[in-house]
Amino acid sequence: MKILVLNCGSSSVKYRLFDSTPPVTLTKGLIERVGEAGGDAADHTEALQRVMESVDLSGLGAIGHRVVHGGSLFSTATIIDDKVVAAIEGLVPLAPLHNPAALSGIAVARKLLPDVPQVAVFDTAFHQTIPADGVTYAIDADLASRWQIRRYGFHGTSHAYVARETAALLGRPPEETNVITLHLGNGASACAVERGRSVATSMGMSPLPGLVMGTRSGDIDPTVLFHLHRTAGLTLDEIEHSLTRTAGLQGLAGANDMREIQRRRHDGDPAAELAFTVYCRRIKEYVGAYLAVLGHADAITFTAGVGENSPEVRAAALHGLSTLGIDIDDTRNRRGDRLISSDSARVRVCVIPTDEEQEIAMETSKALRD
Ligand code: ADP
Secondary structure (H helix, E strand, O other): OEEEEEEEOOOOEEEEEEEOOOOEEEEEEEEOOOOOOOOOOOOHHHHHHHHHHHOOOOOEEEEEEEEOOOOOOOOOOEEOOHHHHHHHHHOHHHOOOOHHHHHHHHHHHHHHOOOOOEEEEEOOHHHHHOOHHHHOOOOOHHHHHHOOOOOOOOOHHHHHHHHHHHHHHHOOOHHHOOEEEEEEOOOEEEEEEEOOEEEEEOOOOOOOOOOOOOOOOOOOOOHHHHHHHHOOOOOHHHHHHHHHHOOHHHHHHOOOOHHHHHHHHHOOOHHHHHHHHHHHHHHHHHHHHHHHHHOOOOEEEEEHHHHHHOHHHHHHHOOOOHHHOOOEOHHHHHHOOOEOEOOOOOOEEEEOOOOHHHHHHHHHHHHHHO
């Protein structure tokens, strides 16, 4: 059976066609600058029509849609019907940038291929296993429940995939393996995975908090917002733009790409040096916290653009932790091995390329079987 995975962003549509068991990629592509002047498509309808024309849909058994926010409603991949669409619509206030794009993808795909089952795979679903004490903010409980304010967490498909691949690399059953997964891409988040289940993650109600990212601040004191509004006179929209688009590495050193930060750091640029150290220290703080949450970790796994490709970040983020059983082997790290810890280290350190589309395809076929 073939499965088409669709990842509709606000201005792009990524697609990949799989043959399901075992998942083999048949075709993939990207339609960019959707809705922009000179872009590949005028809107999501046209973009998806392009996708349908460019892939061989014979034998298509299902479409898997990536949906960013599933709120508290979805703890697993779910077959899409009108009720599910309405529920995803109801979550738009929690993900105003992301869920509308997924919804238009779902609407167009259902219209073009009404007989093909469609499945929603949520970035938040994997984190639904985090216990109440890990998702509850210590704020007025009535306000929190009225406005659905809690931690949801994101990058769930990636954390789930690399945690399982880590167990496979170590030759252990996933349900007997504890892993701290570090997804370091443009967005970045950490996750504590206990026996295959997420028990803590660094993003929150939105993908803004936690680790330092390309253009997002990660954790800050919320009083900064009051101060920027009252004292500096910025509007709420300006503050949101600042913390999501011009913060993080971009805000500290004027570049959101870690390769450039590293280059400039080697050239002696103090802003790039500070950006690098702030970025790596934040990772270390979360690793320490999640070691405590788990009590015992079998592995720490790096993934996504920075995690897979930057030996410098990996070394700096875990530097000085040998008393906690964490020690990176310099040669393995620089060589790009999958297992980069030293032989004597208690906690294995791994580098695993993430594959969110493949995970979405697997979740899609699982949803159809269940
Ligand atoms: P996205 O979150 O958009 O999927 P990726 O996971 O592809 O992003 O990560 C993109 C980031 O990875 C880039 O912005 C860049 O900072 C980083 N990156 C890619 N290659 C390298 C490298 N060789 N060294 C350091 N960082 C890298």
